[in-house]
Amino acid sequence: MKYLKVTTFLIAAALASPVAAQEAGGRLDIVVQPEPPGLMLGLVQNGPTQLVAGDIYESLLRYDSDLNPMPSLAKSWEISDDGLTYTFKLNEGVKWHDGEDFTADDVVFSADVFLRETHARLRASLAYVKSITAPDPMTVVFKLKEPFGPFINAFENGTMPIVPKHIYEGTDFANNPANATPIGTGPFKFKEWVKGSHIHLVKNEDYYVDGLPYLDEVFYRVIPDAAARAVAFETGEVDVLPGGSVENWDIPRLAEMDGVCVTEKGWEFLAPLAWMWLNNREGPTANEKFRQAVMYAMDREFMRDVVWNGFGKVATGPIASSTNFYSDDVTIYDHNPDKAKELLAEMGYDGEPVRILPLPYGETWQRWAEAVRQNLSEVGINAEIDSSDVAGWNEKTSQWDYDMAFTYLYQYGDPALGVSRNYTADRIKKGSPWNNVEGYENLALDEKWAAAATMVTPEEREAAYAEIQKEIVDDVPVAWMQELTFPTIYRCNVNDLVTTAIGINDGPRNAWIKK
């Protein structure tokens, strides 16, 4: 049996420790935007919910910024040589916030019953799982039907949050009154939620890691206007602006303030990658040459530098560079208007207009669409912007009523978890904007995606994904734009805030304030 038992925990903890000893106490005010729809992480996993509930709930593992697993509710784990059996040993003495003991039964219930019903993304991974059992109260065993390399990345908090069996078993999960007062095992307990104003969490005095957490309380502040959020940070009302809280052009100004730190770390697991869906079914975008022309027409470096104020990295293909198995051995689409014009002439583009649908997430996205339109018009593509609100964007993309549409998606550390879902033909389904919306069909490549997901050794997978990336980048099913970076802005006296691959989502666990 191959042991991946992690002994790096102590080393990692030592490395993360500053020279000075951590100081206990204090309060942290963090912006949360928009206000989460709920805090029950097993039911809702959007960004704001994960930000707040990531302190209340826990999962079996955490991940460092290189995506190596670290202990959380599980203190150690083993994967069998055939890649089919995952055995987790749980931490002892863990209690739910209501005082009940946490056991392996909670894990089995969460993964096999609760999340199978409620969690669409995890369901895709659980399809590979044959059984989940608890041979003793401190051991959980996942047996797989076939090897599934990325499975080790499925134990992150937003992917597999562990929920209390004693509260949810046999109930209507979505309507359980306990959802309003979430009970987890995490370092902070839910205290109060004043809708439209703030969410108040307090230190879990019985947390099973000695000395943690350091902070006494955390307030998540709801401030709906981006300019007002910047002001709140300037006036000292809040200490932390999580990525995306303020418009990009405000970041340099805030970063220059005394005692303010900025970090781009903490997004390695989610690795948001932005692209434009190009409708592969009809119109000019159905032509591969047109799609390649779009790639050559765009000055994506300019867009990164101006629209995103220099934050982010121009994408080379479907896999972000921080995700496992990334390869840059692909055709590079630099800014080459002449090449774009050549391709358009070859295909015989007749000036048919194309609509660009921006993502309705604020001014930056609107400007991004305008920059694209400008670049396209420079090579003779007749493009117009077709704006909409969030619900309208969902409708248009899920009903395939667009030519080019902006989006971005998380990658969750592995191409089999967060990438292939956007490109395989079995994921072409009307009515949902979280699948192969562009309508790209390449059955030979589909087989390669499927094979790469179930290869046992990382070396095999690396070679398979390199081949896939090379091929798909030539097809340009979508226009890959940029690996997004959402810098976290915080006061420098807050230490150890971003120490893992999900950054501030589990940041308060280790954070401490230097007085």
Place this chain on the structure above:
Amino acid sequence: MTIFAVVVSRLSKAILTLLAIAILNFFLIHAAPGDPAVVLAGEAGAADEQMIEQLRERFGLDQPLYVQLGKYVAGIVQLDLGYSFRQGAPVAELIADRLPATLLLTLTAFVVSLVLGIAFGVAAAARVGKPSDTVLTTMALLFYATPLYWLALMAVLVFSVWFGWLPGFGYETVGANYTGLERVLDIGSHLILPALTLGLFFTAVYMRMARASMLEVSQLDFVKTAKAKGLSDAVIRRRHILRNAILPVVTLAGLQAGQLVGGAVLTETVFAWPGIGRLMFESLAARDYNTILGVFLVSAAMVILFNIVTDIVYRIVDPRIGARS
């Protein structure tokens, strides 16, 4: 007709009007593009068909529109505004949670703007053509024309960021746990900037209306008669001109009062004021049908209610109206 009879007659009509409004709103919101189940599923960052179907089923969105309408109307007849898809709570509870903050903000702005607007309007009319009138009307024009959003941000910049005199946003100091007088003062200090920002616009509206109306009435024959009787200017202004001139202001105030419960979306957004305006805006973005319909219905009810109140105030201010009918 006595005031009581007027109220009874109006209320009975109001119930039918409200029902018609509810049905109209229902069709309007369902005609807007966008599917609440897809928006909600999207908040999970990933969704499959099974999840979207589950959501549709849970919220009854898989049923024909007329069945959904029937259920909705049956609910509101029993004063049940339904359940919020997005927030997982009864709509009535969500509205009730936000109502105190909204009423505090809008009522303060309303009272301040009404009192100041009428006072400045009367003062300007009394000094028509003089420099003080010019100053007042110019100020009114300025506040009337300035976008509320910009004014709000400038107020925060000047009074919170530069001078640090007043809190720039929020309803009260979070985590301070004040009680009694301390809490009242704390909320009061948070209220000043949003209430003034919202109030300035309406002060300008009332002032211009009061001034124009005062000038118009002062040209009428009965004012000349009063002057001929030898009454002083102050008495004529207060007892004869103002009493007649105030009617259009009352009409306008009645209309505005009806919208108080709808909140003030922009002011509430900039100042992070936890009111109904924001609830409506966020629910609209998420196509949270029941919440939007609930807010619309309560707002409509308030408009109707304040129209009735305005009618009654009319009769008190101007007894001729009651006499005519």
